[in-house]
Amino acid sequence: MESLNEIKRDTFSALLLQGKRSDGRAMYDYRKINVQPSILQNAEGASLVSIGRSQVMAGIKFDIAKPYADRPTEGVLSTSADLLPLASHLFETGPPSAESIELARVVDRGIRSANIVDLSSFSIDEEKVLALYIDLYILDHDGNLIDTAALAAMSALSSARMPKIEAGKIIRGEFTGKLPVKEKVVTCTFGKLGAKSFLDPSLDEEKGMDCRLTIATTPTHMCAAQKGGWGTVTEKDLAEFLDISMEKGNELRALIRG
Amino acid sequence: MGGSAEKPALFTNGKRVDGRGVEDLRPLKIVARVLNDAEGSAYVEWGKNKILAGIYGPRECIPRHDQSLYRAIVKCRYGMAPFSGAEEHGRSGPNRRSKEISKVIKEAFENVVISENFPKTEISIFVEVLQSDGGTRCAAVTAAAVALADAGIPMKDLISAVAVCKIDGQIAVDPGKEEDNFGESDMPIAFSPRTGEILLFQMDGLLTKEELARGLELARNASAKIREVQVAAIRKVYEEPKEERFLIID
Numbered sequence: 001m002e003s004l005n006e007i008k009r010d011t012f013s014a015l016l017l018q019g020k021r022s023d024g025r026a027m028y029d030y031r032k033i034n035v036q037p038s039i040l041q042n043a044e045g046a047s048l049v050s051i052g053r054s055q056v057m058a059g060i061k062f063d064i065a066k067p068y069a070d071r072p073t074e075g076v077l078s079t080s081a082d083l084l085p086l087a088s089h090l091f092e093t094g095p096p097s098a099e100s101i102e103l104a105r106v107v108d109r110g111i112r113s114a115n116i117v118d119l120s121s122f123s124i125d126e127e128k129v130l131a132l133y134i135d136l137y138i139l140d141h142d143g144n145l146i147d148t149a150a151l152a153a154m155s156a157l158s159s160a161r162m163p164k165i166e167a168g169k170i171i172r173g174e175f176t177g178k179l180p181v182k183e184k185v186v187t188c189t190f191g192k193l194g195a196k197s198f199l200d201p202s203l204d205e206e207k208g209m210d211c212r213l214t215i216a217t218t219p220t221h222m223c224a225a226q227k228g229g230w231g232t233v234t235e236k237d238l239a240e241f242l243d244i245s246m247e248k249g250n251e252l253r254a255l256i257r258g
Numbered sequence: 259m260g261g262s263a264e265k266p267a268l269f270t271n272g273k274r275v276d277g278r279g280v281e282d283l284r285p286l287k288i289v290a291r292v293l294n295d296a297e298g299s300a301y302v303e304w305g306k307n308k309i310l311a312g313i314y315g316p317r318e319c320i321p322r323h324d325q326s327l328y329r330a331i332v333k334c335r336y337g338m339a340p341f342s343g344a345e346e347h348g349r350s351g352p353n354r355r356s357k358e359i360s361k362v363i364k365e366a367f368e369n370v371v372i373s374e375n376f377p378k379t380e381i382s383i384f385v386e387v388l389q390s391d392g393g394t395r396c397a398a399v400t401a402a403a404v405a406l407a408d409a410g411i412p413m414k415d416l417i418s419a420v421a422v423c424k425i426d427g428q429i430a431v432d433p434g435k436e437e438d439n440f441g442e443s444d445m446p447i448a449f450s451p452r453t454g455e456i457l458l459f460q461m462d463g464l465l466t467k468e469e470l471a472r473g474l475e476l477a478r479n480a481s482a483k484i485r486e487v488q489v490a491a492i493r494k495v496y497e498e499p500k501e502e503r504f505l506i507i508d
Contacts, residue, residue, distance in 0.1 A: 039507040040389050041306060043341040050504055053294040057388065059341025082350055085335065086312025086384035088295045093335055095351075133347045135340045137386070139310065139505065140293045172344055 005207070013208035016193045021205070028199040028244055035151065035255045037159040045160025045179065049152040052202060053142035055087075058134060058152035060160045060179075062170060064124065065131035075122020076131035079108035081138065081149060088141035102228065104136060107150045109224035110185045110216030117157065117181060128168050143203035146214050146226075150187040151252060157181050159258035178258075185223060186252040188245040189214040192231050199244065213237070215245040219253070265440045268425035275437065280430040283420070283480055288400070288491035290408045292505040296384075298409025300491065301505055302401040305434055306391035308507065311401035313409040316379035324380070329373035331380045334364035336398050338387040344435075359395045366399060366419075366448050366457040372412040381411060392435035396420050396446050399458060400484055407492050416492075418484040419448035419458055422473035429469050431476040443469075447477045451485055454478075 031052030040046035045060030081104035122130035191201035210231025216224035284305035296312035399419035423433035443463025
């Protein structure tokens, strides 16, 4: 198996260096994307997104929490990711890996810095605020989990409902309307191998590439970014990736209903 | 559970809270092979439960001190998504409840997996509760059995599990969440359909000997119905072969 993987990796890498991809895609094309919003009833919001054979479920839950001491009137936003062992032979049970923490934090930063959820409206009284939990459940891993998870998170937020609150408590199963979301944040992740760059790396491409770069965008701005891996990107790469992210970002945003 | 809330009437005029009779199962849907990387997988919707099972193995058993020279080791991890419940946000990671459930599920499958064929390996069963509605462990066993069959793991039997409960003095099969929370007794059971023997058995609450016998009878009848749905799900994988598999939730 290991030698087969090495042959595959070398073959796909050789193709990439010629500007070709193993599945016949153009360098800046996504694989097939599917978005299923509002798939759960117990969660206040949920979505299941696939990009290629990668599948990620995002669930939204509200709770009552104590505010942070330095932001006494602001709600709490918390994002976590589980790389479930059923999603990949590469994932193991145990405490969260660095990869899962990075994944959750990149998705979180995009949503947080674009300020698309108004946390100041989450204040209930002096000691209570609403906490919004985004849980990213990785179900099937075939590469580019960041874009898959970010799209699932955004779709779940866009379909989420605001819980009814009475006497400082959440009345479960009753809602006051939709969660207001100002804009849609999506991410575009690029791979680099040598001088070649490409969008939406599959798992086989991820294994051989030098590094990746993720850019989160709103319709008007970039709002978060993350480089991963030992390789390097140039200033020219960044400018090019940002242009493509703005264009492809609109295509991703169009897939989000609600 | 819902101890503080008022207990509703659970059985009136021969009907249960959701309108079922005592022998009726909640709606059950099973789809096999919904994941691509896992070697076998299954998705089960049972009432409002939404459960995903994935299988890896037989593969090298790690750590090596867990290995057996004579057979495959069966491992199981049952977990609940933090967003799966109707109440507050859950903690991710194993807890006392999920570890116990993982253990009893693993032991049920240790009996039916033909593990002697694969010495020094492990067969891993991973079950994730995406939405819970009472009876998640039974749905987990039912999903895991289909996923194991999908993975091509040789088994002596295709097993399933179902619970019986006592509601307002009546014995009934497949308790929903309210019946689970407020009923007088809960008894999850997994049978081996081939031999009729019991592979998983838990119980709490108060039952008489007669009520136990009635419960077992109801569970046995229900298991036969569940098995039909399981077999149909596995058959469908081969009737409609596909390159890529996706989890579709409607």
